[in-house]
Amino acid sequence: xxxxxxxxxxxxxxxxxxxxxxxxxxxxxxxxxxxxxxxxxxxxxxxxxxxxxxxxxxxxxxxxxxxxxxxxxxxxxxxxxxxxxxxxxxxxxxxxxxxxxxxxxxxxxxxxxxxxxxxxxxxxxxxxxxxxxxxxxxxxxxxxxxxxxxxxxxxxxxxxxxxxxxxxxxxxxxxxxxxxxxxxxxxxxxxxxxxxxxxxxxxxxxxxxxxxxxxxxxxxxxxxxxxxxxxxxxxxxxxxxxxxxxxxxxxxxxxxxxxxxxxxxxxxxxxxxxxxxxxxxxxxxxxxxxxxxxxxxxxxxxxxxxxxxxxxxxxxxxxxxxxxxxxxxxxxxxxxxxxxxxxxxxxxxxxxxxxxxxxxxxxxxxxxxxxxxxxxxxxxxxxxxxxxxxxxxxxxxxxxxxxxxxxxxxxxxxxxxxxxxxxxxxxxxxxxxxxxxxxxxxxxxxxxxxxxxxxxxxxxxxxxxxxxxxxxxxxxxxxxxxxxxxxxxxxxxxxxxxxxxxxxxxxxx
Amino acid sequence: xxxxxxxxxxxxxxxxxxxxxxxxxxxxxxxxxxxxxxxxxxxxxxxxxxxxxxxxxxxxxxxxxxxxxxxxxxxxxxxxxxxxxxxxxxxxxxxx
Amino acid sequence: xxxxxxxxxxxxxxxxxxxxxxxxxxxxxxxxxxxxxxxxxxxxxxxxxxxxxxxxxxxxxxxxxxxxxxxxxxxxxxxxxxxxxxxxxxxxxxxxxxxxxxxxxxxx
Numbered sequence: 001x002x003x004x005x006x007x008x009x010x011x012x013x014x015x016x017x018x019x020x021x022x023x024x025x026x027x028x029x030x031x032x033x034x035x036x037x038x039x040x041x042x043x044x045x046x047x048x049x050x051x052x053x054x055x056x057x058x059x060x061x062x063x064x065x066x067x068x069x070x071x072x073x074x075x076x077x078x079x080x081x082x083x084x085x086x087x088x089x090x091x092x093x094x095x096x097x098x099x100x101x102x103x104x105x106x107x108x109x110x111x112x113x114x115x116x117x118x119x120x121x122x123x124x125x126x127x128x129x130x131x132x133x134x135x136x137x138x139x140x141x142x143x144x145x146x147x148x149x150x151x152x153x154x155x156x157x158x159x160x161x162x163x164x165x166x167x168x169x170x171x172x173x174x175x176x177x178x179x180x181x182x183x184x185x186x187x188x189x190x191x192x193x194x195x196x197x198x199x200x201x202x203x204x205x206x207x208x209x210x211x212x213x214x215x216x217x218x219x220x221x222x223x224x225x226x227x228x229x230x231x232x233x234x235x236x237x238x239x240x241x242x243x244x245x246x247x248x249x250x251x252x253x254x255x256x257x258x259x260x261x262x263x264x265x266x267x268x269x270x271x272x273x274x275x276x277x278x279x280x281x282x283x284x285x286x287x288x289x290x291x292x293x294x295x296x297x298x299x300x301x302x303x304x305x306x307x308x309x310x311x312x313x314x315x316x317x318x319x320x321x322x323x324x325x326x327x328x329x330x331x332x333x334x335x336x337x338x339x340x341x342x343x344x345x346x347x348x349x350x351x352x353x354x355x356x357x358x359x360x361x362x363x364x365x366x367x368x369x370x371x372x373x374x375x376x377x378x379x380x381x382x383x384x385x386x387x388x389x390x391x392x393x394x395x396x397x398x399x400x401x402x403x404x405x406x407x408x409x410x411x412x413x414x415x416x417x418x419x420x421x422x423x424x425x426x427x428x429x430x431x432x433x434x435x436x437x438x439x440x441x442x443x444x445x446x447x448x449x450x451x452x453x454x455x456x457x458x459x460x461x462x463x464x465x466x467x468x469x470x471x472x473x474x475x476x477x478x479x480x481x482x483x484x485x486x487x488x489x490x491x492x493x494x495x496x497x498x499x500x501x502x503x504x505x506x507x508x509x
Numbered sequence: 510x511x512x513x514x515x516x517x518x519x520x521x522x523x524x525x526x527x528x529x530x531x532x533x534x535x536x537x538x539x540x541x542x543x544x545x546x547x548x549x550x551x552x553x554x555x556x557x558x559x560x561x562x563x564x565x566x567x568x569x570x571x572x573x574x575x576x577x578x579x580x581x582x583x584x585x586x587x588x589x590x591x592x593x594x595x596x597x598x599x600x601x602x603x604x605x
Numbered sequence: 606x607x608x609x610x611x612x613x614x615x616x617x618x619x620x621x622x623x624x625x626x627x628x629x630x631x632x633x634x635x636x637x638x639x640x641x642x643x644x645x646x647x648x649x650x651x652x653x654x655x656x657x658x659x660x661x662x663x664x665x666x667x668x669x670x671x672x673x674x675x676x677x678x679x680x681x682x683x684x685x686x687x688x689x690x691x692x693x694x695x696x697x698x699x700x701x702x703x704x705x706x707x708x709x710x711x712x713x
Contacts, residue, residue: 014578015595057590057592059594071582216550235582237585292549309517310517380639381639384671399645400646401643421636422642432618433686433705433706434706450616454617463648
């Protein structure tokens with residue numbers, strides 16, 4: 001091992017450069033009051049005494065930021081080019097894998113863009129220069145994520161259905177109101193709640209449960225572009241995790257009075273975020289021909305072990321407790337993915353992705369991963385769905401589901417300890433009834449009913465005539481769905497094309 | 510409330526590629542009782558207490574200039590906190 | 606609880622009863638059969654007879670389940686908004702106590 005020649009010493013250390021090029025560029029205006037420049041940081045009741053206590057361990061400057069982000073982009077786009085030129089899509093495990101990426105494409109890039117906008121807002125409206133600069137970097141990161149996701153997946157759009165109109169679907173299609181309402185809920189809150197909702201609860205507490213399943217799933221199923229995008233984005237995510245953690249600690253350290261406000265936000269946003277990523281649970285256990293790990297395993301590792309036993313021990317110091325409804329989530333880990341996929345299976349005729357009955361290999365894996373609960377689901381739903389197929393049909397639900405007012409997911413979740421009884425919760429506010437899938441969602445409504453009664457619930461909107469018309473074809477046309485986008489996977493254009501590309505015949509029946 | 514919790518795992522997930530080989534070797538050399546786990550495309554390094562990345566150690570193994578900012582190119586995720594990030598060293602630990 | 610906001614915050618429900626005229630939304634829940642993954646939401650006239658709900662809607666609707674026997678609904682046990690009832694099949698939904706977004710639950 002050779003010892004390299006001594007480098008000339010830098011004029012400023014990293015810490016000094018960072019301070020000189022961020023904090024020291026700030027000034028206190030004498031010509032206008034602080035509250036007039038920053039009108040949004042008092043109303044939530046969060047007390048801040050010294051904004052200069054906001055720390056950013058990454059200590060980036062604009063120069064360093066641009067240098068490394070440009071390099072990440074260069075590496076990513078080289079991979080995308082190579083994949084496209086070598087017809088890499090033929091190397092996927094199977095075309096039905098693409099349904100996972102259809103859900104990703106429809107549910108995520110547009111909300112990366114939402115995050116870009118709100119972090120831009122923070123980059124202007126947070127009082128402290130350190131916080132503003134961190135928010136500015138994150139805002140640019142989120143825009144980059146939206147762009148790179150769109151570019152990464154655009155290659156697949158040439159070969160597979162279910163990706164062509166993701167922007168319109170994000171605004172209109174029923175299951176996509178789940179992520180849309182989540183992000184709009186957070187964006188319409190104040191900056192401090194935003195930082196706890198997205199910066200901390202989503203980007204720190206829950207982020208690995210979103211990204212690892214998709215990215216490892218991509219790696220296992222031959223999806224090199226998505227895997228590469230994922231690793232590229234994740235390096236930004238480590239900065240986001242840091243911002244989120246700094247946000248919560250900053251608030252807790254600035255004033256003890258902030259604790260109950262922060263705890264209430266943590267309780268609310270853990271639950272909203274957890275319900276949002278239940279879609280990922282269904283995806284990872286049912287849509288990946290080659291699986292990485294089960295939802296149950298991912299939840300145990302990335303949430304219970306790393307967060308509850310790691311992070312929350314750290315936050316105990318400030319008086320923070322684990323989220324109020326966390327035990328419900330832990331109890332659900334054996335059943336969540338099954339219930340979500342069962343929702344998707346019976347409603348995919350109205351969706352922009354396809355579903356199918358798990359095959360023998362899938363079922364063997366499900367049995368191995370969920371020995372207690374898989375047999376229950378097999379007996380109560382999948383064998384019956386197979387019966388319908390065996391008699392020449394295919395079960396699609398003939399109606400519309402009851403939706404939870406808060407998470408907006410069809411109310412297919414069940415009472416703790418009783419996986420065959422759907423959970424029904426109702427609240428009456430100013431004479432009107434509202435429905436919820438769980439205690440968690442009901443509590444969120446009861447705390448802020450005037451916010452959540454504004455939910456744009458797809459089923460209710462269809463019944464009001466706001467979605468193109470009364471029939472399914474009317475609604476599908478208004479959604480912008482085309483033949484091949486949704487429904488059953490077997491026999492679909494995606495399936496038949498795949499077989500043709502590989503010189504294989506379609507399966508009988 | 511002041512509670513000092515017992516030492517808990519901290520860790521970092523790195524992209525597993527040629528470029529990061531030297532980085533991983535340096536971390537291995539500078540951290541006792543390091544656990545290494547390989548997953549598709551990534552390598553997870555964990556230990557109890559404090560994880561240290563030394564600029565000089567990485568640069569010596571890499572054979573070209575390396576600044577700690579470049580660590581961002583390698584990282585996928587982490588758990589713990591960045592309690593230090595200077596020109597010479599990065600430290601991941603829990604504060605409490 | 607009031608929403609913490611920078612200005613007065615009071616906005617109406619997007620699914621208020623007035624938005625449905627003489628109709629209302631009704632959730633029908635077959636408690637005990639998760640083949641239908643959740644309760645179903647329908648839009649019915651308030652004046653629709655309960656018997657029409659059973660005989661003209663549900664007996665056909667639930668045949669999507671290959672094991673469903675339509676006549677079994679004739680001996681179903683009913684609840685409306687969690688309260689056990691014996692519905693008057695000849696009376697309207699409204700007269701039976703089914704309001705906007707009420708939960709009509711049955712088990713076999």
